[in-house]
Amino acid sequence: MDLGLPPAIVTLLTFAVIGVLLWLFLTRTVLGRGFSVPLRYMLRKPETAQYPEEPRPVTPRFHGRHQLNRYPDGLERCIGCELCAWACPADAIYVQGADNTLERRYSPGERFAEDYQINYNRCILCGLCIEACPTRALTMTHDYEIAADSRQALIWTKDQLLTPVPEGAYDTPHTDREVRDRGLNYYGGLAVTPPTLHGGRFRPAAAAPSARAGQVVPTGAPPSTDLAAGGDH
Amino acid sequence: MGLETKLPSGILLTNLERFVNYSRSTSLWPATFGLACCAIEMMAAGGPRHDMARFGMEVFRASPRQADLMIVAGRVSNKMAPVLRRIYDQMSEPKWVLSMGVCATSGGMFNNYALVQGVDHVVPVDMYVPGCPPRPEMLLDGILKLRAKIAGETFAEQGARA
Numbered sequence: 101m102d103l104g105l106p107p108a109i110v111t112l113l114t115f116a117v118i119g120v121l122l123w124l125f126l127t128r129t130v131l132g133r134g135f136s137v138p139l140r141y142m143l144r145k146p147e148t149a150q151y152p153e154e155p156r157p158v159t160p161r162f163h164g165r166h167q168l169n170r171y172p173d174g175l176e177r178c179i180g181c182e183l184c185a186w187a188c189p190a191d192a193i194y195v196q197g198a199d200n201t202l203e204r205r206y207s208p209g210e211r212f213a214e215d216y217q218i219n220y221n222r223c224i225l226c227g228l229c230i231e232a233c234p235t236r237a238l239t240m241t242h243d244y245e246i247a248a249d250s251r252q253a254l255i256w257t258k259d260q261l262l263t264p265v266p267e268g269a270y271d272t273p274h275t276d277r278e279v280r281d282r283g284l285n286y287y288g289g290l291a292v293t294p295p296t297l298h299g300g301r302f303r304p305a306a307a308a309p310s311a312r313a314g315q316v317v318p319t320g321a322p323p324s325t326d327l328a329a330g331g332d333h
Numbered sequence: 334m335g336l337e338t339k340l341p342s343g344i345l346l347t348n349l350e351r352f353v354n355y356s357r358s359t360s361l362w363p364a365t366f367g368l369a370c371c372a373i374e375m376m377a378a379g380g381p382r383h384d385m386a387r388f389g390m391e392v393f394r395a396s397p398r399q400a401d402l403m404i405v406a407g408r409v410s411n412k413m414a415p416v417l418r419r420i421y422d423q424m425s426e427p428k429w430v431l432s433m434g435v436c437a438t439s440g441g442m443f444n445n446y447a448l449v450q451g452v453d454h455v456v457p458v459d460m461y462v463p464g465c466p467p468r469p470e471m472l473l474d475g476i477l478k479l480r481a482k483i484a485g486e487t488f489a490e491q492g493a494r495a
Contacts, residue, residue, distance in 0.1 A: 148382060148384045155470060189442045221439035221461070224442055225463075226465070246463055248460075249460050249482060254461055
């Protein structure tokens, strides 16, 4: 077919027609729109996470393996109350409490965990133990690489779970005299008081003379006035 | 006897051992054996994001004759235990078992009459992966540890486990 046009123009026109037809095919027809999906994905970055070399970060509240925390002066937070073991739906936690003595003090308060084991053969990493813990002694880390080739190796003991001693502190046991001389207030404060107590208004534990760990006794007006005003809930 | 007496001791057999272990560990083919929710994570590990094909094990074999790794993914009921044992027996040597999730490892939170309290009552287990269910990274971690274990096996150990 001779249109009397220069060959370069004919070539350009041919490509333009092919391009328009291809575009119509890929956007307007059902079959072409199907074909365009793999074409689009060919241009994307691969989704694959290069796991062992570059693991992708987990979400901030990820439930990894547990950790037993310490106070900044090195005392253990765990008071051996066994609430975690009672909360555990899989019976994976074993706690054996013992009394602190004047010479050997592991935690503030009366008792400490002499032995603490978490059985990762049974633990389902649900976090109910974390919710039960009254002193935030038990929290969960982002560490999940705990596969092992024996069932014994999956029972983690206290020395594996306990966090390292903080900077400037030393390992337990401390003597009672040292702890008293430091004069820290271990239980008062935000760390042990749920923010929902007293209609969302926090009353510091120091305000109530009879306050105990995790329990703040209201001294002023009852919070029912706040509830009537529709403040909380 | 043969060639190995002519060579300095250990050279031929250790290198053969390393070659055999390399080929065994880098192309583990898992048997399709999903029993519960862990199987969903196992499938995710085979999917594009975690992509077990990077480790030469993307083919989940439907026939136990062609598989050499059994990933017990999920709780094993008493009724399933003989089936599991039969599938294990049908797999050709060498074969390994990976217990995925706490239910397969010990029964997990289901400590009741219906479940086998640990799949190692039924078959020998080479690697335990905790979690409920383990995320695909945890499964890959267990598989990589199993590969390292296979790569370090001597012929004597392999003969003992067969």
